[in-house]
Amino acid sequence: MSTEEFCTHLTELHSKSLLNDNDTFLFDCDGVLWNFPQIFTGAIELLNYLTAQGKRLFFVTNNSTKTQDDYAKRFNDIGYNAKPEQIICTAWLTAQYLKSIKFAGKCFVLGMQSMKHELEREGITICGGIGADPLAPDANAVNTNQLEFDKDVDCVISALDLHISYIKILKAATYLNRPNVLFLATNDDASLPQSDETVMPGAGSILSSIVTASCRSPTILGKPHAPMFDAIRLAFPDVDPKRTVMIGDRVETDIAFGNRQGATTLLVFSGATSEKYLNTLKQQAEKHAIERDLLPNFCVK
Amino acid sequence: MSTEEFCTHLTELHSKSLLNDNDTFLFDCDGVLWNFPQIFTGAIELLNYLTAQGKRLFFVTNNSTKTQDDYAKRFNDIGYNAKPEQIICTAWLTAQYLKSIKFAGKCFVLGMQSMKHELEREGITICGGIGADPLAPDANAVNTNQLEFDKDVDCVISALDLHISYIKILKAATYLNRPNVLFLATNDDASLPQSDETVMPGAGSILSSIVTASCRSPTILGKPHAPMFDAIRLAFPDVDPKRTVMIGDRVETDIAFGNRQGATTLLVFSGATSEKYLNTLKQQAEKHAIERDLLPNFCVK
Known part of the structure; x- marks a missing residue:
């Protein structure tokens, strides 16, 4: 499959060719297979x-709020x-990354039980x-003398944390003030796909608060960044x-991720990216010859 | 006083001239008059x-965590x-800003009791x-059906909030998803001056999480931004x-603020900005002819 083509509307012929020319299929879940609890027709x-x-x-x-086992159970x-x-x-990826660098220290983790697991x-x-x-x-101030810090923390990990608090941001930023402490982030999605009108902050929102307070930049593991593909390989x-x-x-995560790894990319319009937005990106890429990372090879309604 | 001079070490002669040529003196407090509870020698x-x-x-x-009355009491x-x-x-400034634009709606405020007052x-x-x-x-997920949103919110205000939580960021971002809702921030300081080794996240840390989740930019009221001087005038x-x-x-807030308003600026090395850092900035300004907003007219140990 030529990766020179992009934003081509998928036909039956293309589908056959995609099937013949490939043996591995990577699926994003939210917005692609489901907007939980609604499963998209034909997905399964x-x-x-x-x-x-x-x-x-x-x-x-x-x-990052679910484990491999949690997801397998959902699929079953x-x-x-x-x-x-x-x-x-x-959550799995973070553990694999630390294993791959032979990390043997202690982690302060802003995240859910899935990360611990x-x-x-x-x-x-x-x-x-x-x-x-x-x-x-009822507190109106923070007494830092009453806070406990572990002198052996070697790594701060920022994930989606529904229990984020001022004290937790303070502790993360204080640990990151030690120059040798590693700073990892599971991902930097600004928000989560939602079926109602609420805006659910994503891991990127939590991460921003820590980046601002600590003046440090993390290694980001999830899509569109390379560590996710490295872990698969x-x-x-x-x-x-x-x-x-x-x-x-989502073009910024899924499509950029696939393109950067040399995979063929297919965008579905059932989630974050609209056809209108894709057309805007396509026009920008044609006019300004900017990088085409965000443009999928194929798209489908 | 010529504002062409910059980073001049203050002498007794300069002090006399500053006193003769000016009638209004604006003092930052933390790092200038005190690192509370320690009051700097000679400040009072x-x-x-x-x-x-x-x-x-x-x-x-x-x-933003104290009112005018709280501060007056501390000085007394x-x-x-x-x-x-x-x-x-x-906190006072935010109220004055809303008054100046004849705001008559409802505000969702991430902040402390001082803001309410x-x-x-x-x-x-x-x-x-x-x-x-x-x-x-013990919650592992957010049930958005159980959250209450006020249909009449016209403004979201982000201040230093020691009770920041995921639910509060979610609510702020959801309100900001309404295009006509005004977005104000008291200030965007990344951290607070601290006498111990802890890093205390500033209002800018809280603000970053909301900016990321909402994809919106606020009007920032505090130093170095103009609304603070506008309110004084x-x-x-x-x-x-x-x-x-x-x-x-602090050069990024105090000195930039004074310079942009056409005041004479005096940097003291008792707080956030070191003499070494100022020298670096001065060299950069000389070499690259970048804007000199951050360079004080005078500095003093």
Whole structure:
């Protein structure tokens, strides 16, 4: 499949060609397979069809609030027989990244129980940050003398944290003030896809507060950044980007991720990116010859 | 006083000239007069001397967690007889800004009780955001159906909020998703001056999380931005920037603020900006002819 083509509307002929020329299919989940609890029509059928054709499927999600096992269970509940190792979620990814750099220290983790589960499964020590740590409801100031800091923290990890608090940001920024402390972020999505009118802050929103307070920049692991693909290749060395399709709904994460890794990219209009927005990007790319990272090879309604 | 001079080390002769040529003195507080509870030697004596000489003094602080009355009481406690109207704090400033634009709607305010006090004193209605609003400590997800949103919110205000939470960021971002909702920030200081090794996140850290989640940019009221000087001039029309000295410890806020308003600026090395850092900035300005906003006219140890 030529990666010179871009934004081509997918026809039946293209679909056949995509199927013949590739053996690995990476799917984003939210906005592509479902807007939970609503599962998109035909999504599960497509996954089962591809699997029956002998294709290898991975589910590549920036969501850090669930483990591989959580996701596998969800897939099994809705009719696709997924194995945990098919789930490339950022909680698992963070553990794999630390393992790959032979990290042996302690982590302060702003995130949910999923992070604790995946990190501890790889023997990584967590000292604080997970769960609620609020200021007393009637407090009008912070007494830093009453706060406890672990002198052995070597790494601060910023994930989606529904229990984010001033004290937690303070602790993260204070640890990051030690020059040798590693700074990782699961991902930097600004918000989460929502079916109602609320704006759900993403991991990028939590991360911004820590970046601002600490004046430090993290290594970001999730899409569109390379560590996510590196982790797949480390676990499955025979995955060939040239014979891989990345299917997603967000150009900034999914499509940029696939393009940068040399995969064929397919954008679906069921989620974050509208056809109108894609057309704007396409016009900009044609006029200004800017980088084409955000443009998918194919798109489909 | 020529504003062509910059980074001149203050001598006794300069001091006399500053005193003769100016009638208004704007003081930043933290890092200039005190690192509370430690009051800097000579600070109160200087304030009393200037007042005895018939000079007009204002205390210009980005701190939004205290009211004019709170600050006046602090000054009185430590030996300077300050009137509340001499305190230009950002809680007061926010109320004055809304008054100046004849704002008559409802505000969602991420901030402390000081914000409520100053806004309500000007008859401005607050609907939510002040105080604790955490997710239940054992919760692993947000149920947006259980959240209440006020349909009449016209303005979101971001200040230093020690009770920041995911739910509060979510609410702020959701309100800001309404295109006509005004977005104000008291200030964007990344961190607060600290006497110990902790990094205390500033209002800018809280603000970053909301900016990221909402994809909107606020009007920022505090130093180095113009609304702070506008509020002084509105309340005291005879203040002449050409006969005003701004004394501060942080080049990015205090000195940039004074320079942009046409005041004479004096940097003290008792707080955020070191002599070494100032020298670096001076060399950069000389080499690259970049803007000289950050360079004070005078500096003093």
